[in-house]
Amino acid sequence: GENVEQHPSTLSVQEGDSAVIKCTYSDSASNYFPWYKQELGKRPQLIIDIRSNVGEKKDQRIAVTLNKTAKHFSLHITETQPEDSAVYFCAASINRFSNDYKLSFGAGTTVTVRA
Amino acid sequence: GAVVSQHPSRVICKSGTSVKIECRSLDFQATTMFWYRQFPKQSLMLMATSNEGSKATYEQGVEKDKFLINHASLTLSTLTVTSAHPEDSSFYICSARDATGGYEQYFGPGTRLTVT
Numbered sequence: 001g002e003n004v005e006q007h008p009s010t011l012s013v014q015e016g017d018s019a020v021i022k023c024t025y026s027d028s029a030s031n032y033f034p035w036y037k038q039e040l041g042k043r044p045q046l047i048i049d050i051r052s053n054v055g056e057k058k059d060q061r062i063a064v065t066l067n068k069t070a071k072h073f074s075l076h077i078t079e080t081q082p083e084d085s086a087v088y089f090c091a092a093s094i095n096r097f098s099n100d101y102k103l104s105f106g107a108g109t110t111v112t113v114r115a
Numbered sequence: 116g117a118v119v120s121q122h123p124s125r126v127i128c129k130s131g132t133s134v135k136i137e138c139r140s141l142d143f144q145a146t147t148m149f150w151y152r153q154f155p156k157q158s159l160m161l162m163a164t165s166n167e168g169s170k171a172t173y174e175q176g177v178e179k180d181k182f183l184i185n186h187a188s189l190t191l192s193t194l195t196v197t198s199a200h201p202e203d204s205s206f207y208i209c210s211a212r213d214a215t216g217g218y219e220q221y222f223g224p225g226t227r228l229t230v231t
Binding site: 032034046101102103104105107 | 161219224
């Protein structure tokens, strides 16, 4: 099955600086890569996602890049704010009609933005 | 937007009893729902995939006789933890895929199960 690795496990940044989280995946058939933000005791919230036919996607301060050849994708948060502090998870899935669309999650990155 | 609810949000039960958790898609139909378990400070681990009208598909290492999943309608899936033990204490989260298509999964708010 799919194996997703995520680094770093913790990340502390100064407010206003950028944060970068990297993930690698094992199954070259994976074609959907969402990123989730989870606050303590809450549900994961989709913050951005990318499909395999796109190399980069941006939404305001958040961007995701995908390198299919190297099988890795990254989350970039610019101009970090204290409210960006949370646990971030990357995930990968194979979204095809004949597949279960199962998400495989990375281990998570705890981001702390210092004021 | 697509909304998924879970009930109850918290439950405390005694060891040996069974607990049922409901997952509902409120404004869309979900042919596929997923059940995850999340231990403190850990990632989400997929337990099973639930397809409406058919048997659930369990991930390796998940006991299907202990974690009973029923997906009787396009808007409701239930997870029953049978003969619960303290090691089953965890945060259980469901997600659902819209039957009309799309890649996104919509997550429920989770259920905190504590077995005493």
